[in-house]
Amino acid sequence: MHVPTPGMSYVGDAGRLVAGYLPPPGRLAFYGGLGIAAVMGAIDWPVAAAIGIGTMVARRTGRGMEALRGRARRSTSRT
Numbered sequence: 001m002h003v004p005t006p007g008m009s010y011v012g013d014a015g016r017l018v019a020g021y022l023p024p025p026g027r028l029a030f031y032g033g034l035g036i037a038a039v040m041g042a043i044d045w046p047v048a049a050a051i052g053i054g055t056m057v058a059r060r061t062g063r064g065m066e067a068l069r070g071r072a073r074r075s076t077s078r079t
Contacts, residue, residue, distance in 0.1 A: 030055070 006014075022028060031052055038048035 023031065034043075034048045034052055037043050038045045043051075
């Protein structure tokens, strides 16, 4: 029976696709450290999850606010 194996280009494309969904290295280290702290028992896992989710929400909200401020600056500079 023949089992197809992926070629190098397919593997490279898959790696780039996955890397596009990962956070930047600094944030990845933060979330990794948070996970390690939970596994080691330094903090409980629900606390680690709440910190991680809260950080993600705060970052997204911050980006949204920056975009709104930028639009407001552009609209006021036109008048």
